Each structure stands twice: as C-alpha cells, then as structure tokens.
Amino acid sequence: MTEAARLRAAWAAVESLARDPRPDGSAPHSIRPLFAADPERFARLSRRAGDILLDLSKTAISEAVLAALLRLAEAAGVAPRRDAMARGEPVNATERRAALHLALRAPPEAGFRTGAEDAAAEVAEVLARMRDFCAAVHGGQALGATGERFTDVVNIGIGGSDLGPAMVTRALWTPAAPLRAHYLANVDAHAWEALRPRLDPARTLVLVASKTFTTQETMTNAALVRDWLRGAVGEGVGAHLAALSTNLRATAEFGIAPERVFPFRDWVGGRFSLWSAIGLSIALALGWDAFARLLAGARAMDEHHLSAPLDRNLPVLLALAEVWHVNGLGYPTRAVLPYDERLARLPAHLQQLEMESLGKRVLLDGSPAPHRTGPVVFGEPGTNAQHSFLQLIHQGTTPVPCDILLIARPDHPHADSHRKLLANGLAQAEALMRGKEAGQVRAEMQAAGADPAEIERLLPHRVFPGDRPTVTLLLPQLDPHTLGQLVALYEHKVATLGALWGINAFDQWGVELGKQLAGAILPELEAGAPRPGAHDGSTEGLMRAILRLGAG
Numbered sequence: 001m002t003e004a005a006r007l008r009a010a011w012a013a014v015e016s017l018a019r020d021p022r023p024d025g026s027a028p029h030s031i032r033p034l035f036a037a038d039p040e041r042f043a044r045l046s047r048r049a050g051d052i053l054l055d056l057s058k059t060a061i062s063e064a065v066l067a068a069l070l071r072l073a074e075a076a077g078v079a080p081r082r083d084a085m086a087r088g089e090p091v092n093a094t095e096r097r098a099a100l101h102l103a104l105r106a107p108p109e110a111g112f113r114t115g116a117e118d119a120a121a122e123v124a125e126v127l128a129r130m131r132d133f134c135a136a137v138h139g140g141q142a143l144g145a146t147g148e149r150f151t152d153v154v155n156i157g158i159g160g161s162d163l164g165p166a167m168v169t170r171a172l173w174t175p176a177a178p179l180r181a182h183y184l185a186n187v188d189a190h191a192w193e194a195l196r197p198r199l200d201p202a203r204t205l206v207l208v209a210s211k212t213f214t215t216q217e218t219m220t221n222a223a224l225v226r227d228w229l230r231g232a233v234g235e236g237v238g239a240h241l242a243a244l245s246t247n248l249r250a251t252a253e254f255g256i257a258p259e260r261v262f263p264f265r266d267w268v269g270g271r272f273s274l275w276s277a278i279g280l281s282i283a284l285a286l287g288w289d290a291f292a293r294l295l296a297g298a299r300a301m302d303e304h305h306l307s308a309p310l311d312r313n314l315p316v317l318l319a320l321a322e323v324w325h326v327n328g329l330g331y332p333t334r335a336v337l338p339y340d341e342r343l344a345r346l347p348a349h350l351q352q353l354e355m356e357s358l359g360k361r362v363l364l365d366g367s368p369a370p371h372r373t374g375p376v377v378f379g380e381p382g383t384n385a386q387h388s389f390l391q392l393i394h395q396g397t398t399p400v401p402c403d404i405l406l407i408a409r410p411d412h413p414h415a416d417s418h419r420k421l422l423a424n425g426l427a428q429a430e431a432l433m434r435g436k437e438a439g440q441v442r443a444e445m446q447a448a449g450a451d452p453a454e455i456e457r458l459l460p461h462r463v464f465p466g467d468r469p470t471v472t473l474l475l476p477q478l479d480p481h482t483l484g485q486l487v488a489l490y491e492h493k494v495a496t497l498g499a500l501w502g503i504n505a506f507d508q509w510g511v512e513l514g515k516q517l518a519g520a521i522l523p524e525l526e527a528g529a530p531r532p533g534a535h536d537g538s539t540e541g542l543m544r545a546i547l548r549l550g551a552g
Ligand SMILES: O=P(O)(O)OC[C@H]1O[C@](O)(CO)[C@@H](O)[C@@H]1O
Pocket: 158, 159, 160, 161, 209, 210, 211, 212, 213, 214, 215, 218, 270, 271, 356, 508, 511
C-alpha cells in the first residue's frame, strides 16, 4: 500500500466508526454506554504526564476508535513531522522557516540547530541578557531618567506579542511580585487612555514587543507612549524603553539603543513566542526564577512529547480527540473552560494559538483540504461560563466539546470557595455527559406536585440530551512549572493537528488581506473621501457615513 492509500484507509476507518452504530448497537457519539460497559473506563482513558492528568473518558472515544485514531496518527506521519520540527527543518514550508520554539526552553546541551544556525547558543545568549536586565531593573541599577526605580512595565504588542505574556502574568502575578505588568495591544487609543492615568512615567518601563517591528497597532501605540514618556522625562526617554524583536534595523530606527534590544529569530512563530525575548514582561513582572520555571515546565512537556509513544503522548491524544470531534462527529467548535479565574486569558491565548495555526483550507501541497480543519475555539473561566453560554452546550442543536481545566489546590485560604468551584467544574462535565431523560424530569416534577398538563408542556424544555463530550485536564496547582507544561501541551497539540490534517500550522497568510485593505482605506479617511470605484458599495457607503459623522 502506498503512503497516500494508507492515509486514506486510516481516515476511512475513523469515518466509518463515527458513522456506523457500534457492535452493541449504541450510537457512535454516545458516551454513557461506554461507561456502562467498562467500569475501568476512567483508568483506561486517562493519562498522566508530569503534573498533568488528561481524562478522555467523557468522550465517545471507544477502544476501537482510539485504535483507529492512533493508526491515523501513524499514517499521517505525526512522529516524523514532530521529529523534523525538533531537528529544525523548515516545517513552515510556505515561509521556508523552522518552527523551533522548543529550542527556547531547552538547556544548551540539547543542541537545537536549524541549518547552519546554532539555535541553542543564540537562545542562551539572549536569555543571559534578559536575566541580567531583570536583575538590573529589580536591583535598582537600571533606573528611570529621573533616577526612580521602575514599578510598572508596559508591554506594547499584539497577537503573539501580547496574548501569551498577558495570559501568563494574569495567571501568576501576586502583589508580592517585583513589578506590575500592563499590556497595550489595540490600536484603539481608548486602551491607552484607560491605562495612562494608572502610570507614573518616571517609574514606567516600556517594552515594544513586535517580531516584525512593523505591525501598525504596535508601532502606533509605541509612538504614542514614547511621546508621553518624552513629555515627562525629556531626552532621557531611552532609559524607559526596550524592544523585543527580530528586526534590529527597525528597532534602531525607532531609537532604541542596541543594548536595550532583546532579539529572537524568525524560527520563533508569534503565537509560540512567549518563551523568547517576547516573554521579558513575564520575567520583569514575576521575577527571573518564575520565568525560568515556566520554561522548565514547557521543557518537561517537550521531553514527554518527543519521547512518549503515541498512545501515551498527551499532546497527541488531545489532538486525536479533536480529530474525532471535528472530523468524526462533525462538531465544528470547542469551548475552553478553565475553572480558575487566574486563567481568564487562556482561552484568548488558545484562540490565537489554535485558530491562527489551524484555520487553513489547503494542504501543504496547495491542494484543497479534504477534511474540515481547525474548529472555532472560544471560552471563559468557569463558573462564569455556566451563567452565559453553557445553556447552548447543554441543550443547543450542535454539541460543543469542552476542555475543562481543574486546579486541585488553590493559592488562597478559602477552601469552601475552592470546593464549590471544583464541584461546579466536575458537575458540568457530568451533566453534559449524563443528560436528563424525560422519565427523570417527569418524576421530579410529579414529586414537586406539578400539574400533569404542565409537566407534559414543559417536558421537552427540561430534557437534557446528554452524551456531550468533555476533556478534563487536572493540575495539582497553578504555578510557573505547571503552567509551562499546560501551554506547551496545547502548542504540541496544535502542531500534531497540523500533521494529522496535512496543513501548515506555522504560517498565517489569512491575516494579510485585511492589513493591505486597511492600508488602502486609511489615506482615504485622512483625505476625507473614498476613492471613487475603489471599494464595494457597502464599504464606500460606510466610509461616507463615518466621514459625515465627523471621523477621519
Ligand atoms: O509581533 P508582530 O510582528 O508585531 O506580529 C503580531 C501578530 O501579528 C500577526 O502576524 C497576525 O497579524 C501574528 O501572527 C503575530 O503574533
């Protein structure tokens, strides 16, 4: 059999398991019969790596489905694609680049290279400079222009130059941390106007974080903030600025001294970059040790992913569950529900990581993808999500698989609150799977003394279909090391899905068209009139309406 034929056969096996009833007659999407048939299902379908326990048992993945999915992973070349990535090969084929974020969190002796480039040495050098800079800021050797110590760091960046670091500092910052961190992303200057009054320019350190150093939003905000700093501290503004970028010419043109530029290389993708110089705000805000432990956590997950067999490999299993849901059962969305307020920005980080990576419609060779690819990802922390969109997930027409993240031990003394939080997370997953049948609803309403006609009227509204899948991830506590493992787990899941679907998970051409068109519209707004015939009727009409309302 050729490779292509093997891959087609593997897909066909998964698809037929998703289409045809199981040998016991149960439907392929049903979960409850799997528990009824196998009291050991939790033990069989949960796996542990490092600090993370992954429970896949509340999905409709049967033993047969898991076996078929693992055969698909073999046929799609998941392990060789993973290894090519780790060898620094140009797995980002459309940009002819490596995707070597693994090198960012590896010790130098791991020896990561790409082509002739010694990635490990490069990383070690930048990390050492970042560590020294943090020590100087925290130790009071690097001061503001007026001799004050820094109390606040502002990271100006967007997308991958914002979401990862913002998510991590939101998760791990405590009042005992060395600096307060703020993240300015949107070109909407309301964001800056809301932040500005909270800052004292004399004590504010500003990081301009942009891989390309050309991103419109970041460069616009950087100019605004530099002017504000200059207005307050005059020509000493350089003491308040640093840049995190691959574009050393542009950082120099912006006026940032070379010793204040922390570089990284083009083999670091934006959405995989929080471990690079882009993570400097994390290290400044939380301390160097926390950043080092974050990297070590990610490295532990890398080692697991690189060495564990596919059937025990957490990122691979998570990716296979996604294939089952998206391609097998046809569920086009997924919700991420961290039952931890500190992980409030994790869904936003995963939205970029997953949707920018997997929102592709062609295979590596440019032919149309024969299968549906990346699902829509959204989420909110639990329990808040329960009071907003969980209704649809329980009773809507299309099942939405959920990732439920639980943290066993809190970092506060309120045990009762934490038990309630955990009880809710566990209960949602149980309720989604178990559902509530008509007989049970009827009995409950009868016991409450409801009128029989009223019972029959309300019955369909109060029935829960059940068999709605959840994947649970349990961490013992939230700290830099466990968070590093968790984020790296999702990164490797994304790369694995790239291999399974045969797409490039490392480019993002889809963001370009809007940027180009915005570049064309901007001068027309400045000139106060759309260029006749340059746009569709709607865009031109809206531009005229906006201009009439006084913008531009
Ligand atoms: O770091 P940069 O170059 O400013 O880019 C920011 C973000 O913009 C994107 O290129 C998308 O527009 C992301 O991939 C990236 O993370």
